[in-house]
Amino acid sequence: MVSLIRRTAARGFLVLMILIALMPIVWTILGSFKKLKDIVTPVPTLIFTPTLENFATILQNPSIRDGLGNSVVVVGVSVMLGALFGIPAAYSLARHVEKKKDDLQFFVLSLRFMPPVAIAIPFIILYLDSGIYDTLAGLILVYLISTISTVIWLSVPAFERVPKEIEEAAAMEGCSQTEIFLKFALPIAAPSLFGSLVFTFVLVWNELLLALTLAAENSTLPVVAASITSLGKEVPWGVINASTVILVLPPLVFIGLLMSFINRMVATGRK
Numbered sequence: 001m002v003s004l005i006r007r008t009a010a011r012g013f014l015v016l017m018i019l020i021a022l023m024p025i026v027w028t029i030l031g032s033f034k035k036l037k038d039i040v041t042p043v044p045t046l047i048f049t050p051t052l053e054n055f056a057t058i059l060q061n062p063s064i065r066d067g068l069g070n071s072v073v074v075v076g077v078s079v080m081l082g083a084l085f086g087i088p089a090a091y092s093l094a095r096h097v098e099k100k101k102d103d104l105q106f107f108v109l110s111l112r113f114m115p116p117v118a119i120a121i122p123f124i125i126l127y128l129d130s131g132i133y134d135t136l137a138g139l140i141l142v143y144l145i146s147t148i149s150t151v152i153w154l155s156v157p158a159f160e161r162v163p164k165e166i167e168e169a170a171a172m173e174g175c176s177q178t179e180i181f182l183k184f185a186l187p188i189a190a191p192s193l194f195g196s197l198v199f200t201f202v203l204v205w206n207e208l209l210l211a212l213t214l215a216a217e218n219s220t221l222p223v224v225a226a227s228i229t230s231l232g233k234e235v236p237w238g239v240i241n242a243s244t245v246i247l248v249l250p251p252l253v254f255i256g257l258l259m260s261f262i263n264r265m266v267a268t269g270r271k
Contacts, residue, residue, distance in 0.1 A: 031241035039237045054242035064243070067224035072250060074139045074220060075205050081140070082147025083197055089148075090155035091181055095167075105156060111149035116209040119145075123214055134216045142214060143204050150203060154196030158189040197258060202251050221247055 031039055033050040058064050093104060123142055127133035132141070162185050170180045186193075211220040225243040228236065 028241050028244050031238060032245050034238055034241075036236065036238055039241075051238075054236075054238040055246075057236075057239050058242050058246055063219075063224050063227075064221070064246075067219055067221040068246070068250075070136060070139075070215075070218055071205065071221040074136055074143060074211075075201065077140050078143035078147045078204055079197060079201050081144060082151045082200060083193075086148045086151030087155055087186070087193065088181070090152045091159045091185060093152065094156045094159035095185075105153065108149050108152045111145060112153070116207070120210055120213040123210075127214060133214065134218055136218055138214055139211060139218070139220070142210055143207070146204055146207070147200050150200045151196055154199065155189070155193055158192030158196070159185060161192070162188045194258060198251075198255055201254055205251055 030046075032054050033052070034045070034048055035051055035053070038045045038048045093101060097104065119142070123138075124133065127135075127138050132138040166184050166188070167180050170184050175183070206222055207220075208222045208226065211223050212226075215223070225240075225247055228239055228243055
């Protein structure tokens with residue numbers, strides 16, 4: 001009886017925590033479909049007439065569309081290049097580096113210690129001199145610092161968990177180092193690599209300061225969404241909520257596509 005009460009209390013507490021965690025998300029989604037008068041009312045309204053005006057305002061804004069397109073291109077290319085260079089580097093670090101491995105990992109991690117403001121001003125000077133200021137290529141270049149370092153840092157433990165016996169057996173069968181990496185190590189570590197890529201994507205997708213300082217006309221979606229608060233004399237809470245929903249959708253789509261790709265890759269590796 002006592003154990004049943006404890007399990008029920010634990011489940012109830014877990015459900016309560018989940019509801020508390022989901023409340024801001026649900027409230028933001030509801031606010032995106034509300035008119036301003038339903039949002040600013042002193043008594044919160046749960047029953048209201050939904051409207052798509054907030055999303056129409058967002059989607060009809062050319063700067064929002066351009067910002068969304070710039071974010072997709074910049075973040076997509078940055079994460080793809082970060083995975084292309086970071087994952088093999090992480091495998092090499094996990095398997096072929098014995099001395100100074102901890103120092104190298106700390107150096108990679110230390111790249112994430114730097115606040116964006118510490119590198120923003122030097123990059124502004126470099127970009128103005130080189131002519132790539134306010135370009136998508138410039139944003140991709142500076143984002144690579146975050147993507148490659150984060151991918152390496154999170155992928156090394158994934159490859160360290162791959163049994164060495166599998167790779168040794170593959171080497172005895174005559175597989176090259178590249179074949180061992182592509183056919184054995186990568187499929188086995190894929191579930192853990194999924195988390196590192198998702199974390200990297202979300203980290204770069206929400207980046208604001210570097211995009212704000214290194215781009216003017218070619219701003220990303222977080223910069224454009226942040227500028228919405230200055231529209232008119234009243235704070236457009238409905239439009240802000242709608243922009244938040246739109247800002248969250250691409251990472252969810254990316255996670256779905258990446259999960260599908262990794263599942264196919266794992267299934268192919270098992271065959």
